[in-house]
Amino acid sequence: MDFSFATQQIIYGLTLGCLYGLLAIGYTMVYGVLRLINFAHGDLLMVSAYVAFFGIIIFSLPWPLAFVGAAVLTAMIGILIDRGAYKPIRKSPRISALITAIGVSFFLENLALVLIGGRPKSFPTPMMFNGSLTLGQLKIPVLSLWVLAVTLVLLIVVVTIIHRTRVGMAMRALSRDIETVSLMGIDENRVISFTFALGSVLAAFGGVMWCMKYPAVEPFMGVIPGLKAFVAAVLGGIGNVTGAAIGGLILGLAEVLIVAIEPDWSGYRDAIAFCIMIVILLTRPTGIMGENLPD
Amino acid sequence: MPEENPIRDRLLTGLALVFLVAFLWYADNYFGAYTQRILNNIAIFIILAVSYNLINGITGQFSLEPNAFLAVGAYTSAIFTLSPEEKIRSFIIEPMIWPLSDMSLSFPASLLLAGLVTALMALLMAIPVFRVRGDYLAIVTLGFGEVIQVVANNIIPVTNGPLGIKGLTPHTNIWWSWGICIFTVFCVVRLVNSSYGRAMKAVREDETAAQAMGINAFRIKTLAFTFSAFFEGVAGGLLAHLITTISPSLFTFMLTFNLLIIIVVGGLGSTTGAIISAILITWGGEALRIVEEPASIFGFQYEGVPGMRMVLFSVILIFVMLFARQGLMGRNEFRWLKLIAWFERLTKTGAKAK
Numbered sequence: 001m002d003f004s005f006a007t008q009q010i011i012y013g014l015t016l017g018c019l020y021g022l023l024a025i026g027y028t029m030v031y032g033v034l035r036l037i038n039f040a041h042g043d044l045l046m047v048s049a050y051v052a053f054f055g056i057i058i059f060s061l062p063w064p065l066a067f068v069g070a071a072v073l074t075a076m077i078g079i080l081i082d083r084g085a086y087k088p089i090r091k092s093p094r095i096s097a098l099i100t101a102i103g104v105s106f107f108l109e110n111l112a113l114v115l116i117g118g119r120p121k122s123f124p125t126p127m128m129f130n131g132s133l134t135l136g137q138l139k140i141p142v143l144s145l146w147v148l149a150v151t152l153v154l155l156i157v158v159v160t161i162i163h164r165t166r167v168g169m170a171m172r173a174l175s176r177d178i179e180t181v182s183l184m185g186i187d188e189n190r191v192i193s194f195t196f197a198l199g200s201v202l203a204a205f206g207g208v209m210w211c212m213k214y215p216a217v218e219p220f221m222g223v224i225p226g227l228k229a230f231v232a233a234v235l236g237g238i239g240n241v242t243g244a245a246i247g248g249l250i251l252g253l254a255e256v257l258i259v260a261i262e263p264d265w266s267g268y269r270d271a272i273a274f275c276i277m278i279v280i281l282l283t284r285p286t287g288i289m290g291e292n293l294p295d
Numbered sequence: 296m297p298e299e300n301p302i303r304d305r306l307l308t309g310l311a312l313v314f315l316v317a318f319l320w321y322a323d324n325y326f327g328a329y330t331q332r333i334l335n336n337i338a339i340f341i342i343l344a345v346s347y348n349l350i351n352g353i354t355g356q357f358s359l360e361p362n363a364f365l366a367v368g369a370y371t372s373a374i375f376t377l378s379p380e381e382k383i384r385s386f387i388i389e390p391m392i393w394p395l396s397d398m399s400l401s402f403p404a405s406l407l408l409a410g411l412v413t414a415l416m417a418l419l420m421a422i423p424v425f426r427v428r429g430d431y432l433a434i435v436t437l438g439f440g441e442v443i444q445v446v447a448n449n450i451i452p453v454t455n456g457p458l459g460i461k462g463l464t465p466h467t468n469i470w471w472s473w474g475i476c477i478f479t480v481f482c483v484v485r486l487v488n489s490s491y492g493r494a495m496k497a498v499r500e501d502e503t504a505a506q507a508m509g510i511n512a513f514r515i516k517t518l519a520f521t522f523s524a525f526f527e528g529v530a531g532g533l534l535a536h537l538i539t540t541i542s543p544s545l546f547t548f549m550l551t552f553n554l555l556i557i558i559v560v561g562g563l564g565s566t567t568g569a570i571i572s573a574i575l576i577t578w579g580g581e582a583l584r585i586v587e588e589p590a591s592i593f594g595f596q597y598e599g600v601p602g603m604r605m606v607l608f609s610v611i612l613i614f615v616m617l618f619a620r621q622g623l624m625g626r627n628e629f630r631w632l633k634l635i636a637w638f639e640r641l642t643k644t645g646a647k648a649k
Binding site: 107114223268274277 | 426448605613
């Protein structure tokens with residue numbers, strides 16, 4: 001394996017890793033605040049992909065408008081899920097919330113199946129994301145550069161929101177103790193809605209970019225990326241946003257590089273994340289950047 | 296108010312079993328193939344629901360593994376009931392690897408083996424997973440289900456890959472499925488009423504308090520998980536020999552989701568609830584096929600919508616979780632005492648009305 005091949009694979013791995021990272025941040029924020037694995041989060045990827053798809057194909061919107069529309073609508077659906085399904089059972093045992101989350105996830109997938117149909121639709125990637133730059137032997141897809149840049153910008157925005165703004169401070173406080181925070185005169189439901197909206201916007205960006213990379217839109221497209229993104233969130237230390245991004249990158253790199261080194265294993269690609277998960281649970285359950293959570 | 300009377304209760308249970316056996320005998324001889332198939336399905340789903348409820352409802356450890364364990368059980372028993380000649384005939388991409396290709400077992404032995412292999416799998420999984428908090432179990436078991444499909448698609452010399460294993464002898468009949476079903480219910484009920492079962496409930500209610508009382512929570516959780524895995528594996532073997540064709544795509548998360556609905560609707564933590572709800576939902580799922588077929592209602596032409604049943608099921612699940620979390624039975628179990636008391640009240644009010 002020569003140097004340019006390795007660099008090439010690393011670029012692919014980083015691209016995939018960024019997409020996992022974007023999804024993982026949403027998981028980690030919701031888990032940090034509510035201690036809830038939001039199973040429906042992966043399906044938001046599918047929702048945003050469909051919104052962008054229909055925006056471009058049916059309403060023939062220019063693509064930037066379609067993408068913004070996808071982000072806004074996905075954020076609204078994220079808030080709606082929280083208000084409709086999770087808020088009524090916030091005080092009940094965690095297991096109930098988890099079951100509801102699975103119900104919501106299945107509802108979204110099958111509703112899409114019923115309304116739109118199961119046949120994969122090919123996503124119309126705008127011209128400016130096609131093609132690739134050639135640097136010596138390296139071929140860098142333009143999309144990869146976009147994905148890296150967008151992820152970096154979004155990560156900076158999210159970290160700034162969490163550490164530099166009032167609502168971010170409220171989010172951090174909520175993850176410590178919801179009851180005390182509401183005693184301090186903070187409307188916890190608004191902060192939680194904001195958390196869902198922020199996570200959903202990231203998932204929407206992830207979804208649109210996912211479709212440009214793998215241009216097949218179908219109702220169950222969010223399941224596997226969602227599952228892997230959760231593993232990434234655990235890998236990075238659940239509750240930690242930077243950790244989630246790093247976890248995503250590691251997972252993406254691991255998947256691409258392992259298959260590049262041993263092409264025979266390409267069939268087992270989807271199993272890698274799961275093995276990583278088992279190893280973390282055995283060695284360091286708190287993840288790379290996680291702190292010990294009180295039980 | 297009638298009194299506790301273990302002898303009467305046992306007699307009544309025996310009587311009920313005799314009635315059930317008589318009904319099954321009648322069904323075996325006089326019912327059509329379609330109805331018999333639904334009955335077999337119901338038995339398998341009762342096994343699954345009761346054992347799934349043991350880990351999710353009784354022990355309170357939320358897991359999403361039945362599709363994975365069903366797959367392991369189904370493949371194990373299917374591989375061992377095929378005769379060596381049949382294996383040569385059906386493994387056309389790559390021949391089966393040697394020790395497996397010459398081995399062959401009877402149906403009951405293969406079921407037992409399926410259960411044991413699945414239980415071993417569960418034991419290996421429990422060790423990393425129960426070291427951390429419970430909700431990781433959900434993701435690890437969900438991931439395990441995906442991985443099992445990936446593995447089944449890829450280790451072609453063992454599983455025949457995406458083609459699956461075809462042409463199994465339909466060993467599963469009313470007697471096998473219901474016999475094992477009754478045995479499973481008996482074992483689970485005995486376990487739940489033993490000191491282990493009480494320890495499981497204690498872990499569900501408050502793990503820290505249970506540990507303070509000297510319960511080894513890790514061991515209890517592992518026990519419940521392995522125990523339920525055993526029966527899920529056996530059910531997998533039954534299922535494989537009922538539908539006679541298995542392939543990786545059969546064991547998707549959809550199966551687990553169906554079971555989750557069954558135990559939630561029945562009431563998490565109630566074995567009786569799991570049984571009632573398994574019957575209702577398996578039968579109802581068949582009846583609901585109508586919504587996916589074209590029909591005309593009051594002159595309106597209604598196009599059948601495939602997938603509509605799953606939408607309905609997920610709405611039912613969310614609805615039950617939000618508004619009726621107790622499900623049908625809550626955490627109560629069926630007892631003869633209650634039934635008799637209910638009858639007495641019924642006859643008394645009847646007498647008063649006269």
